[in-house]
Amino acid sequence: MTESAVHPAPWPAPYASGAVEATVTVPGSKSVTNRGLVLAALAAEPGWLRRPLRSRDTLLMADALRAMGVGIEETISSSSAAAGSMTPARGAGQSFTGEAWRIFPNGLHGPATVDVGNAGTVMRFLPPVATLADGPIHFDGDPRSYVRPLNGVIDALRALGARIDDEGRGSLPLTVHGGGALDGGTVEIDASSSSQFVSALLLSGPRFNQGVEVRHVGSTLPSLPHIRMTVDMLRRVGAQVDEPETGGEPNVWRVSPSAVLGRDLTVEPDLSNAQPFLAAALVTGGRVTVRDWPTRTTQPGDALRRIFTEMGGSCELTEQGLTFTGGGRIHGIDVDLSEVGELTPGIAAVAALADGPSTLRGVAHLRLHETDRLAALTKEINELGGDVTETADGLHIRPRPLHGGVFHTYEDHRMATAGSIIGLVVDGVEIENVGTTSKTLPDFPQMWTEMLAGAGA
Template sequence: MSDSTAQHDLWPAPHAAAAVDATVHVPGSKSVTNRALVLAAHSTEPGWVRRPLRSRDTMLMAEALRAMGVQIDETVNPDGGEAWRIIPAGLHGPATVDVGNAGTVMRFLPPVAALADGPVRFEGDARAYERPLHGVIDALRVLGARIDDEGRGALPLTVHGAGQLAGGAVDVDASASSQFVSALLLSGPRFNKGLELRHTGNSLPSLPHVRMSVDMLRKAGAKVDAPEDGGRANVWRVTAGALLGRDLTVEPDLSNAAPFLAAALVTGGRVTVPGWPARTTQAGDALRDLFTRMGGSCELTDRGLTCTGSGRVRGLTADLHEVGELAPVVAAVAALADGPSQLSGIAHLRMHETDRLAALAAELNRLGGDVTETEDGLRIRPRPLRGGVFHTYEDHRLATAAAVLGLAVPGVEIENVATTGKTLPDFTELWTGMLAEPAAPAADGGPVRARG
């Protein structure tokens, strides 16, 4: 069997015969891992990234930095966890970078390449060529970089690094992606004049990810002024200066915890995710509020976060503008609710790994749902669902959303579940392992079941 055929085999989504009762150790955060790698590459001394996520997106980032001269040694901690030793070196070309379909790689690394000595070519998956990159390209040109993109404002492109970048003030319309802002901030300390970035567009999506970039920059020794500090709205300032090598342990990926916590909600069971931080900039922390509003209860203790379902799932009206990556799993849970849901503020999801709004509407309706796209989101009216093939469009979050549906709807088959390898390569093992643990007594009302 060819690799392409195997990749697109149908995976029968496991059906939950009882309420789940499990502890799920979610691997490290992709967002933290890739930011840590970029900051370590810019540092003046070696650093450590412990318990990094090993997935397609993070390995693409690591290989790209290696191609530009950064040494990344993979070792094992005394406790058995993985650790990467990053030894910065003079960034150089010529190099070719494969971004795959990773937003962090395609957007965070052109500013890094502008600081390299020599040309760096960026290529990737077909979908990557359709995703917006103009905010980063246009800003880098204003800041002094030379980039060949044949006027596309997208991949493929070549950054002709000159070993340094003037930096200074720049206006960026980041309404298509907050990664435009993070990309420039993360390299800002290395620019000769630092960086003053002003967002000029509509509301900035996924703002927690920008706060994550600012927080990690500061912990690496950078001086950053952000709007939340009382400064000018939509303006970030980064002072030129050296970054310190850090010894960083990566938090669990809270957004990747979404399907597992959702399993507790839709089966009336209980799931604990160990290591959930008491304070975090990760967008996935919003799951505590969202799933409580949808009928569950969430408790954060020294053991981690425990989500318990009540046997009933309520509809939800929510603006997910800042946490759009949670929308696919939230939409799947909403399709199993006992009332309608309205998810808004997520028009930017049309330009993610796929058009997530169109994909969710099409696939939920294919299973008998009643989902309508709105200008900036989805309207979901619960209807009896049936089994069938759920297409993933090579989008990892579509695959995990489909798995949540399969818990309550017999006969769901997920096309290309291997796409979860983008950020969660062990998803199927973690999922079946969760269901293999001894079942909990069902909450009042019992597990949610497909109606009809």
């Protein structure tokens, strides 16, 4: 392999010569796709997953389930538009939408080896599933996955009766010695570093002999909308869930033992991945419509309507989707992002272009994501001339005139899209390893360039 193949040249971020005017189709939600795959794999009958995202994270999940014995067949139809399905973005082909996946839960078994890559959903959601397999399941992944928190899931599964060999690390690599069943019951965990610890146990909970009662005993609990998404999807496949949101005990979730029903599930567009496109309208004073924006959703990305409106835009939700219009000025914001931490990189990029300072709070847990996102954002924006400082739980951003330069991504897809937002209005920004966007948003460079066609870029 050549040196250029290992370290491709930085991607020149397109510069917008005018206001962006575009309509885009964002591929399906990674969070919904991977939860849907897990639930379908645990079901008592075959199911369908329609408009799924096909990206590195979701293909890792599908391949992992296949390795454990689940049948997954992909069907791609060129007639999807006529059938009312989401159509791909203009020029993007079929690369990120397998029109439907048919899932056959054939029984879980080992031995098998699972590559989690650097996907939090795969490394956390599948060890509980592996306890239900007949045989050992070995988990490994990218080097960064070794330092991402996993102890909450490992310790909880051991307390519920699982046998796991991790050589005392509390992290990857590890082997789950599945016994075909798990007792389940009540367990206390500290999920302050990741809400995925809670979701991981809840998703497999219906299949545990006693169900599961998860009690969060830590201080804060980030990304609550993702737990609400898990609960909503569990109920859609027939599970009985008691939760704080519906009058239950605070920080306690109970899932009763039951069969999981095979369903026909349609995946919503990924609203967090819509962020850079909405931001394009905000920072250029343009207008962007994201097709098929749901009127009701548990996705954290829906908060963008409120946050970006406070930063100077306006939005309208119609049957066609969400149309966001920039107001010509970008305002600073003081905002608690604890429930929507994944939106922080894009919001930080917009805040660096605002007319006043911003404080982003409640996101200390981002130091343990794909990279240390707080340190990475601080370093990269400051190297373009910005003035960003880390706080105990977030960032303080003071706008400064920015200049071009290389924006490093640290193999983090949201760093790549954040740098691209800045590059819209700062000439000469280059994105190192823009290909990392394949984690959740394949074809991002092409989608981004085509969005700018209306702005004369």
